[in-house]
Amino acid sequence: QHLISRGLQSPKLVVSDAHEGLKKAIQQDFVGTSWQRCNVHFKRNIVDVMPKKDNQEAISLLKSIFAAEEM
Structure with missing residues (x-):
């Protein structure tokens, strides 16, 4: 309403x-x-439910999915 x-x-x-x-x-x-x-919130939610140990590769792959220009 304010907007x-x-x-x-x-x-x-x-x-x-x-x-x-x-x-x-x-x-x-x-x-x-x-x-x-929002993609940022969506990615954060995914990362929040991932196992914390040794997840850097999975996070990197997740980021590359969103950075892809074509399917």
């Missing part, structure tokens, strides 16, 4: 973390706006 009061009209895309309240507010206040999960 709307400052003049923001319905954007085409909102990129954010996956906070359910934020996603719901975007859906309600910006009808038709697409939502995308």
Whole structure:
């Protein structure tokens, strides 16, 4: 609501973390706006559930996946 009061009209895309309240507010206040999960938060969530021991190679591979230009 604060962004709307400052003049923001319905954007085409909102990129954010996956906070359910934020996603719901975007859906309600910006009808038709697409939502995308932030890559940084997504990667952090993956790394947080990985085993901590000897995971540097896996983290490096994960980063290379997101840096790839083509599939």
